[in-house]
Amino acid sequence: xxxxxxxxxxxxxxxxxxxxxxxxxxxxxxxxxxxxxxxxxxxxxxxxxxxxxxxxxxxxxxxxxxxxxxxxxxxxxxxx
Numbered sequence: 001x002x003x004x005x006x007x008x009x010x011x012x013x014x015x016x017x018x019x020x021x022x023x024x025x026x027x028x029x030x031x032x033x034x035x036x037x038x039x040x041x042x043x044x045x046x047x048x049x050x051x052x053x054x055x056x057x058x059x060x061x062x063x064x065x066x067x068x069x070x071x072x073x074x075x076x077x078x079x080x
Contacts, residue, residue, distance in 0.1 A: 023065060027061060028065065030055060030062050030066075031066040034062070
């Protein structure tokens with residue numbers, strides 16, 4: 001992961017890389033779930049169980065992180 005700093009804006013510190021990896025991956029997977037379920041079901045789940053609120057991500061975070069060019073790398077394991 002730290003080798004991403006050679007081609008992307010990414011930390012050279014392994015712990016920071018791992019934290020960012022998990023943050024981007026989680027946001028990307030959350031976005032996929034939200035798209036699969038649809039807005040209405042997601043709202044119902046969040047209203048009843050705080051599923052998305054408890055994730056620690058705002059909708060803007062999910063959109064921004066899952067749209068990152070690094071999202072496909074950390075989610076699908078594409079080699080650079």
